[in-house]
Amino acid sequence: MKKILVVLLIFCMIVTLPANGFAGAKGKKALFIIAAKDYQEQEFSRPFSALSQGGVEITVASTVSGEAVGTDGAKARVDIQLADARVDDFDAIVFIGGPGASQYVDDPLAHSLAQEAMKKKKLVAAICMGPLILAKAGILKGKKATVFPTLAEQLKQEGAKYFAKPVERDGRIITADGPDSAAAFGQEIIKAF
DSSP: OHHHHHHHHHHHHHHHSOTTSOGGGTTOEEEEEOOSEEEOHHHHHHHHHHHHHTTOEEEEEESSSEEEEETTSOEEEEOEEGGGOOGGGOSEEEEOOSGGGGGGTTOHHHHHHHHHHHHTTOEEEEETTHHHHHHHTTOOTTOEEOOOGGGHHHHHHTTOEEOOOSEEEETTEEEEOSGGGHHHHHHHHHHHO
8 A cells, every 4th residue: 555655646746747847947037138239039039938938037128128129130028127127136147148248248237237146146147248248247257157159268368267068057157158059058047946
């Protein structure tokens, strides 16, 4: 009788696990920071989709109201102004890349959000050019990271330990190299929850 109950209990546990296996992400909140113009659409949409399917509530921030425009003309709804973003409201801060992300590379507000998120032990993630924003904020010093390949030297100059990998994780920091790694980047953020 005990064996039957144990088998039944195990079966019930397996059946009730979420299909994606990422129960820890449900109910979490992420802030996606995108450029007002020329954000990289795959780097936005693939992680957005992965996190949404994992039960993560996503808020999109930018320096414009209404909509941001991607490199190929796609539009993303902007929920809040970057200046109104509060780290305490989120479990993860995610910087989306693309050529437009250059607007945040030397932006004190973007740096402040990344620094505060690290201080408060939040997840901090960035893809493509995004890791350069983190490096300029000073949070990649001595940390393993990746970035879009043409920016590798700049990342190293800021003190990061560059690895030419699609996705790299060092503790609560997750970086990715570009659009081809966008889906894996999203999955790694979910795993980190």
